[in-house]
Amino acid sequence: MKKPPRRSTEDHPLVRVVLSIVAIGFIGLFLVLPLTMVFSQALSRGLGVTLAAIEEPDALAAVRLTLLAAAIAVPLNALFGISASWAITKFDFRGKGFLTTLIDLPFSVSPVVSGLIYVLIFGLQGWLGPTLREWDIKVIFALPGIVLATMFVTFPFIARELIPLMTDQGREEEEAAASLGASGLRTFLRITLPNIKWGLLYGVLLCNARAMGEFGAVSVVSGHIRGLTNTMPLHVEVLYNDYQFVGAFAVASLLALLAIVTLTLKSFLEWHFAEEIAAAHHH
Secondary structure, eight states: OOOOOOOOOOOHHHHHHHHHHHHHHHHHHIIIIIHHHHHHHTTTTTTHHHHHHHHHHHHHHHHHHHHHHHHHHHHHHHHHHHOOOOHHHHHOTTTOOOOHHHHHHHHSSSSSHHHHHHHHHHSTSSSSSSHHTTTTTTOOTTTHHHHHHHHHHHHHHHHHHHHHHHHHHHSHHHHHHHTOOOOHHIIIIIIHHHHHHHHHHHHHHHHHHHHHHHHOOOOOOOHOOOTTTOOOHHHHHHHHTTEEEHHHHHHHHHHHHHHHHHHHHHHHHHHHHHHHHHHHHHH
C-alpha cells in the first residue's frame, strides 16, 4: 500500500528525531547532570554526614531565615500582584503603560545593583542611614533588608502571571456585578478571585521558588553574618569557600529538593490550569 504523501506543514521524521535528541541532551546536560552531581557529592561520605551538615546550627539558621524571608515577601508580592493586575486589566487610567513597564523593571536590573541601591538608601552612610540609626532601626545587614531585596527581585512574577489571564477574561462579569449593586470587595471575592485562583497559585509558586533561591541582591544587603543573616544560597557559598564541600553540597541538595518539589507542583498547576481553561472554552 502506497504511503500517503507528507503534508507541506508536517516536519520530516528525521527533523523530529533530531530536535528530540537535542532537547533531551540539553535537559540531561543542564538539569539532570547537575542535580545528580549535587546529590552524589552530598552523599559521598554517607547519609549520616549529610544529615549532620544540615542539622548544624548555622545551616538550620540559614534554612529558617530563607523560609522566613520567603514567608514575608511572597504574601506581600501576592497582594501587590493582585492589586496591580486588577488595576491594569479592569480599569483605564493615565499612566497604565508606565505602571506595566515598572513591573518589568526587576527583569532588566541586575539583582546586585538592586542590593546596592538599598545599601545607598538604608545603609549607615545612605540617605536614610542617620535617621534609622537615631531610631535604632536596622535594615541593612538584618532581616528587613533581606526581605526588601527579595521582594524587589520577585515582585513581577505574580503580576506578570495574572495580567494576561485577567486581560483574556475581560471585564464583563465584574461590570455585570457592579450594575447589580455589588461592592468592589464582594465582586473581587465572588467573581475575580475564583477566576484567577490557579493562575495566582502558579505565580505564587514561581515567586516563592525565586525568593528561596535568590543570591545576588541578598548577598549585598545581608553582610554574610553566619547564623544570623546568611540565607541558604549564601550559606552554600560560605561552606564551599571554607572547603567544607560535603556541607555545601548537603545544603545545596536541600535547595535542590525544594526546587524539585516546586517543579512538581508547577507541573500539576499547569495541568490543572490547562484543564480548567479547556473546560471553560468548551462551555
